[in-house]
Amino acid sequence: MLTMEQIYSIRKKYFDEGLSLRQISALTGYDRSTITRYIRMEDFSHQIPLRIRRGGKTDPYRSKVREWLEADQEAPRDQRHTAKRVYDRLKEENEKLGLIFDLSERAIRSLVARLRAELSQAAMVSLPLLHPAGEAQTDFGKTIFHEKQIRYEGHHFGLTFPYSDAKYVQLFKGENFECLAQGLCDIFGFIGGVPKRIWFDNMSTAVKKILSHGQREVTENFRRLQCHFGFESNFCNPESGHEKGSVENYIGYSRRNYFVPVPHMDDLQAYNGDLLERCHAHLDRAHYKVDRLVSELFESDQSQLRPLPAYPFDACRYAPVRTNNYGKFRFEGNSYSSADTFRSCQLTLKVGAHQVTVLDDRMKQVVVHPRLYGKGKESMLWGPYLEVLAQRPTALRYSGFYEGLPLPLRQFLDSCEMEGKRQVLRLLAKTDQGHDLEQSIDRLTDAVKMGVHDVDSLIAAYHFIRNKPEPILKNPVPQHIQIAPDYELDLSVYNQLMGGAACQKR
DSSP: OOOHHHHHHHHIIIIISOOOHHHHHHHHOOOHHHHHHHHHOOOOSOOOOOOOOOOOTTHHHHHHHHHHHHHHTTSOGGGSOOHHHHHHHHHHHHHHTTOOOOOOHHHHHHHHHHHHHHHHHHHHOOOOOOOOTTEEEEEEEEEEEEETTEEEEEEEEEEEETTTTEEEEEEESOOSHHHHHHHHHHHHHHHTSBOSEEEEOOOTTTEEEEOGGGOEEEOHHHHHHHHHHOOEEEEOOTTOGGGGHHHHHHHHHHHHHHSSSOOEESOHHHHHHHHHHHHHHTTSSBOSSSSSBHHHHHHHHHHTOBOOOSSOOOOEEEEEEEOOTTSEEEETTEEEEOOTTOSSOEEEEEEESSEEEEEOTTOOEEEEEEOOOSSSOEEOOOGGGHHHHHHOGGGGGGSHHHHTSOHHHHHHHHHSOHHHHHHHHHHHHHHGGGTOHHHHHHHHHHHHHTTOOSHHHHHHHHHHHHTOOOOOOOOOOOTTSOOOOOOOOOOHHHHHHTTOOOOOOO
C-alpha cells in the first residue's frame, strides 16, 4: 500500500504536470492499475481503523461456542455448559465427522472465558429509557416499625412516576399479593386515577414463570388486579434493577426520609393515610433535572391516567381452613380463633393485607383478626367464647381471657359469686356483638374504680359511664344582645327549711 506522500506525487504528476499514465508508470515503477486507482480516488478522509487480529486455532469454533453459551441463558444455572463440557462436545462432534480435533482443553477454556466476558459486557449495558407521562414503577423495600409497641420487620411499597418524579409510599407488614394490591388501591384512590403502564420486578406475587423472549406467566391474582384497573404491565429483566431506576432510588430515599427515626404508631392504616398526604405535600419541590416544580409536571401525568373503575377492588384472597376441637385453626404458620360453635369444621378465610376475616359455611362473618406476620404467633379473640364462659364461670380463672383483664376488674370478679361472674360475662358477650369489647372492658374497669361493691352497682355504673351525657353548651347569643352575668345557685336556704345540713354552693 502506497504512502500518502507517494499518492500525492502520482496525483500531482497527472493533474498538475499533465503526464500520462504510461509516463507516470515509467517514472515511478508502479503499474497502471495502481496509478489509475489513486487518480480516481475522491475521498481521502480517515477511514475507521480495522482491528488487526491474528487468526487463532480456536477461530473456526468461535461462532458455534458462542451460540451454545447464548442458549445457556435460557437454561437453569446447573444445566449450562462448563468449559470442560464445551471441550468434550467439540471433540465428540469432530470425531463423528471423522475430523482430527487438535486443540487443547486449555485453549477451549480461554475461548469460553473470552466469550463469557463478551456476553457479560453486553448484558451490563444500560440504556437510558424514556418514560412518557402516565407511566409508573413499583417496588418493595424492607423497613422496621412499631405498631402498638410491637416491633415488625415490615416492608414499604413505593410507586413513582418517572416523567414528573412524583412519588408515593405505603407501609406494610409483608410483601405478599394482598400488600401489593392494597398499596396500589390506596395510591390509585388518593391520586384519582390509574397509570396506563406500570413497571414491576419479577416478584413471586405477580410472576409465576419467566418465559423466553421477555414474556411472563403471571399469577391469576395479578391478572385479576390488572383486568380490574386496566393497566398494562412491564417486567424487568432478571437482575436488571436499573430498568426501573426511578423507584429503585426512591426505596432508599423514602426509607431515609420517612422512616428515620423508626416510626411508632397505634394504627398502621391511619399512619398510611397520613403518609400519602406527606408524600403529596413533597411534590412542591423543584424537579432534579427540569426547571419546574414536580407538582406542575405531575399534572401531565394525571392527565394521562385511566379513570378509576366503577367498583372498588377488594384486595384479598380466599383460603379454606379447618378448625380443631377448640374452634382454632392455623394459617401461614400462625394460630387464630373462630368461635365455640365451630369445632372441627371447615371455614373460609378472607385474607387481606391487614386483616383475616373468618367466614362460616354461609359466608357470614364470624370474627375479624389482625393478620399475623411471621411464625408461631396467636390471635385469640375471646368475644365469641364469652357466652360459653358465662355458662361455665368456674373456668374463667383458667382462661387466657382472665389473664388479659386489668387487675381491678380481675379482683372484683374474684370477689363475686358464680351468678355475679355470669352476669358480668354475659354483659361483655352482648357488648362484643358491637365489636367494642376492649372499650367495654375499660368502662367496666372504670366502674370498679368508682368503689362499687356488688354486681348490680357495677352494671349500673357501667351504663352510666357508657351513656354519660356530654356537657351542654350554651346557646349562641347575637352580638347586639347584652350577655347576662353568670350567677350561682344557693340551695342552703332550702336545705335549712328541710332540716338538713348546710349545702355547699354550686
